[in-house]
Amino acid sequence: MSTSHEPRRSRRRRRLAGYAVIAVALLGVGTAYGFATERPGVAEAGNPNQEVLQGKALYLQGCSSCHGLAAEGGADAPSLIGVGAAAVDFQVSTGRMPLQQQEAEARPKPPRYTAAETAEIAAFVAALAPGPAVPGKDQYTPTDADMALGGNLFRTNCSSCHNFTGEGGALAYGRSAPAMKNATDLQIYEAMLTGPGTMPVFGDRQLTPDQKKDIISYVQGMKAEPDPGGFNLGRSGAIAEGLVAWLAGIGVLAGVAMWIGARARRAR
Amino acid sequence: MSDHVESHDESSLRPPIVERVIRPQDADPKRADSAERKIALMFLLSAIGTVGFIVAYVAIPRLSTTKDVRWSNFWLGISLTLSLGGIAAGIIAWVRWLMPAHEVVQQRHELAAPDEELEAAAQVIVVGAQESGIARRSLLKRSLGLALGLFALPGVLLLRDLGPLPRKTLDTTLWKANSPLLNAETGAPVKLGDLEVGSFTTVLPLKVEDMSEEDYAKTPVLLIRLEPGINKPAPGRENWAYQDHVAYSKICTHVGCPIGLYQKQSHKLLCPCHQSTFDVPRACKVVFGPAARSLPQLPISVNADGEFIATASFDQPVGPSFFERS
Amino acid sequence: MSTTKPRRGEKPAGSATADDTATRSPVGPQPAPKILKKALGEVDSRFGLAGYLKRSMNKVFPDHWSFMLGEIALYSFIVLLLSGTFLTFFFRPGTNTVVYPTTGNYVPLRGLPMTEAFESTLRISFDVRGGLLIRQIHHWAALLFMAAIVAHCCRIFFTGAFRKPREANWLIGVGLITLGLLEGFAGYSLPDDLLSGTGLRIAYGIIESIPIVGTYLGSFVFGGQFPGPDFIPRLFTIHILLVPGILLALITAHLLLMWYQKHTQWPAEHRTNDNVVGAPFYPAFMAKTGGFFFAVFAVTAGLSALVQINPVWLYGPYNPAQVGAGSQPDFYIGWLEGTLRLMPNLETHIDGHTISWNVLIPAVVIPGVLFTAMAIYPFLEAWVTRDYATHNICDRPRNRPGRTALGVAVLTELGVCLLAGGNDVLAEKYDISLYATTWTFRAMFFILPPLAFMATRRICLGLQYRDAHSAQHGYETGRIVMLANGEFIEVEAALPEDAIARMGLEYRQGPPPALEPPVDEHGVRSKSRHNPIEKVRGRIGAFLYEPDVEPLTDGHGKGHASNGHADAELPAAEQTELTSGEGHTD
DSSP, rough: OOOOTTTTTHHHHHHHHHHHHHHHHHHHHHHHHHHHHHHOOOOOOOHHHHHHHHHHHHHHHHHHHHOOSSSSSSSSSOOOTHHHHHHHHHHHHHTOSSSSSSOOSSSOOSSSSSSHHHHHHHHHHHHSSOOOOOOHHHHHTTOOHHHHHHHHOOOOOOOHHHHHTTTEOOOTTTTTTTOOOOHHHHHHHHHHHEEEEEEOBBOOOTTTHHHHHHHHHHHHHHSSSSOTTTTTTOOOOHHHHHHIIIIIHHHHHHHHHHHHOOOOOOOO | OOOOOOOOTOOOOOEEEEEEEHHHHHHHHHHHHHHHHHHHHHHHHHHHHHHHHHHHHOOOSSSSSHHHHHHHHHHHHHHHHHHHHHHHHHHHHHHHTTTTOOOEEOOOOSSSSHHHHHHHHHHHHHHHHHHHTTOOOOOHHHHHHHHHHHHHHHHHHHGGGGGGOOOTGGGGSSSOTTOOEEETOOOBBOBBTTSOOOOOEEEESSOOGGGGGHHHHHHEEEEEEEOTTTTTOOTTTTGSTTTTTTEEEBOOOOOOBBOEEEEETTTTEHHHHHHHEEEEGTTEEEEESSSSSSBBBBOOOOOOBBBBBSSSSSSSSSSOEEEEEE | OOOSOOTTTTOOOOTTTTOOOTSSOOOOSOOOOHHHHHHHHHHHHHOOOHHHHHHHHHHHEOGGGGHHHHHEEEHHHHHHHHHHHHTTTTTOOOOSSEETTTTTTGGGGOOOOEEEHHHHHHHHHSSSSTTTHHHHHHHHHHHHHHHHHHHHHHHHHHHTTTEEEEEEEHHHHHHHHHHHHHHHHHHHHHHHOOOOOHHHHHHHHHTSSSTTTTHHHOOOOOOSSSOTTTTHHHHIIIIIHHHHHHHHHHHHHHHHHHHHOOOBBBOOTTTOTTTEEEEEEIIIHHHHHHHHHHHHHHHHHHHHHHHHOOOHHHOOOOTTTTTTTTOOHHHHHHEEEEHHSSSOOOEEETTTTTEOOHHHHIIIIHHHHHHHHHHHHHHHHHHHOOSSSSOOBBBGGGGGGHHHHHHHHHHHHHHHHHHHHHHHHHHHTOOHHHHHHHHHHHHHHHHHHHHHHHHHHHHHHHHHHHHHHHHHEEEEEEEEEOOOTTTTEEEEEEHHHHHHHHGGGOOOOOSSOOOSSSSSSSSSSOOHHHHHHHHHHHHHHHHHHHOOOOOOOOSSSOOOSSOOOTTTTTOOOHHHHHHHOOOOOO
8 A cells, every 4th residue: 555655665664664563473473372272282191181071172072062061972972971981992993983984883994093092982982881991902912812713703703794703794783793804913902802893892801801802813823724625705605715716616617618619720 | 611421331441522622831841830930839848847857746845834835836737737738729720730620420310210120129129028028927026026125225324323313412412400511612611701891702511521512512602791781591591691692592593604703883793704783782593684583691690709601501402403493 | 640541431532522321421331340230139139229329329419518517517417426436435424522633734623622524524635636627627617516406407497398299308407406405505504614503503593494393403413402412423324325316306307308209499491390400419429428527527626626616624623602704605695695685584383382583484384485475386387378399409599589588587686686695795895884785685675676577578589579589680791782662772682591590489478369259259258258267377378478569470570661771662673683792784
């Protein structure tokens, strides 16, 4: 807005001054806002209260819209009071929670929260009411576990949903038992302990921690176990085998038969 | 390409040609030799495959890990494929490239004999029957019929001891009043409080090793702990559950698969074989699938030591339906 | 490599293409070596075979790839016999409990109790060198055997090769299919693993559902209640002795009949109902079929090297209280699994007894109806079409719209059942609601086969029309020509004689024979027109075999006035020149 008779330098200065005022104002308001709101940060080690508070903040931000402000649950989500830290750790670390959309069941996806943040939310939920805690490393790591026994337990309790080696299976009402290919030892333990979604609960008095270790050893062991017969077709069974027999077997042999019976090439 | 059919001559060595086919290699000996070399190469590859098989076999004196087995299966298999495939390709190429490709013809002979022959055959049958005397001698005929008719019976009768008569065996199981509910894996009794809400486990009345295989096949029972207030017992069955714990036969009433699939949130048991679905709070009534009967319920209670026990046997046969079942 | 002297058996240089008109063979008569004559003499003086051998070696076999599907089954059977014999040296069909050694090669099962049958299967797979390969060859060959039988059966059906004089061979074939099914089921149930054991439990349940005799039959077959200590050993006897013996006998009869009656052939030039054109048995056909045996064996070995099949160690030993999700039988049983899953839960309770329609219909009635219908089909078709003549020429499927459409409808039904048998796997892999798959397949069970029937019939009739049109008018060469009067036409060239012969136009179905008038000229009622059975015969015939398009006996079914093609309206000279593709004239 400089008048035409003002020298050029002072015209520029006035314009610049306008920009400077706006920039300062923005910075100032933003900084003030930043200080005004509570920012969740990394909890200081050894300060459980701080962890619970951080967790509560995260919870209010990302979970309360479905699970309620006091974790009491709602029409779309169950109550979290008493589910325990283990349930939260499982759901959040597998990325099932927060839900992307309301559908028949929560899908595993890349987790949204870091491990520390997950621990904070879990601490918050655990503080609401007593529930299964996150197991310690020696509890879920299957060293010295009996893989064969674990297999037997798996086949009695788990394979009717998850398939013989944990490849997953279909359930009713749009649900499914997922494949175990990305599951960690801890996640398998927590799933058995807390019974996520429609999965039944296998508490420690029903499947003892040792038995759980055996099962984990079986599941993880089977993932690593090589297939001695060749390509395993997804370990999915006779349907894939039948398809291969028809397409590769009969297909190739019909092709050979066509070669045998083909019209001979005439000279010239 | 001539296509006239040459006259059929009984004394000729080979069938007459209807279509003469001259391939490039028929006209040019050099091509034929080249074809021969290609075929020889295929046979050579087969021989290499065979040698490879022998090498792969002796390379591992003793299998000891799954990886060994995978390696062995692969190399033995590939070399065997090469060995067989080389022969296959070689022989087929030999036929197609070098053996004559002419189309030859053969007349079909009339299958039916001329009428006189047919008449003669029929007459021989009649004359022979008369010679045997069977037409005239009705006593002979009838007694023969009796003997032959009966003679197959011992063969059928010998099959009787293939198995016992079913009698009432299908109607009952080992479950009776005061049978303990033992964990199917460990054999330890299941106590009140072992199961969390939404848990289920498989239980037996005896340890597995103390039962015959046939009894074991029909005794597994599912003990399920429902959420409080969910269970809706049928009239007269209010005391068959104990503090939200219910027990039902694990054997599907469709064709007998064990049902291990419990969906906690919808309280349904789903049989993985043919998708029969049972609604647990409503006495395992069938809500989907080909099963026609609800799962038999085992009435349970808890004894003084806090251990689960059955209070009576099943009130109906477990497992698939059969004709004698009412 | 140039040769200056003729190789053995060849003519001298310069006459490479000359034939020997005296013997009609390109090679010509050869002096037979003495030792060959002596050997032949020894055989002939004992068995009288020389004449038979000569005739057999000259026997002509037609050449078409579709005739080799049965050979895939035959050679798979030989592979099964060879590999199976090897397996019997190691397999122990015991149901007694043993413990897998804690030092066993397969770690995840160490120390577990299991039946001897399962344990010996593990030993074959993990301890015997080549054992797993032979086991896989055996199972892949079994799948190829059943698949080839189905493909071969389809070929026979769609080409009408079951007609007189081959009805007996068809019946033998139906027997082979059912026995093959039983044999395969018995075979994969022998290792007594969790997957096949579940199948056996289902089989016992199915037997139990049979009214009156079901429980007795189940008890006798299994030796008591399920699982029965004798069942695996009995299955072993059935699988290695009884059924292979019957199969061997039936296959031999099947081949002998085919040998004696001679093979059918497709219509083409030189081929009539009374001859066979092709290659002689020795050496050409022998070599082709021998080479094909090695090909079948090679493909089986290749599959066994690369693709794992029936990994029983993953399923674990059979335990009646355990089951795995996504349990599937082999595909040839899969359609039965599908019918079991789709059937609604119907049961009737009469007078203290139960009739389980929910198991009886899908598992006993439907396969019974299917195999019975297959067995009587040749006789049914002959009766409906009143065609009792001998047929040695294959029908092109398009020339028999009714039969082809019926076959496609049945295959569609089997396909729906097969997919339904794997509905839980489909639901899991493709994220579809489980119950939705069941309902969808239930609907498809009723809707798809009639749709397939109608569509196939239409397609066949359309193809017939196109064939007749091409035979009459020739094929479009794509060359456009302007006539003297300014009209543009496309030059059509006549098809070669052989191509027209291959269409088999004279073998088309056409309408059924004309019926007698209901009342003849003397006022006498026609017996056949008023006989209810004859009425049914006529109705089925009309439904299946009468096309609603006028049969194109000479290619002029429809008008072709203004479609710009060269036709008989042009002067003969022009037409000749045009159809020879030489260019136009004015």
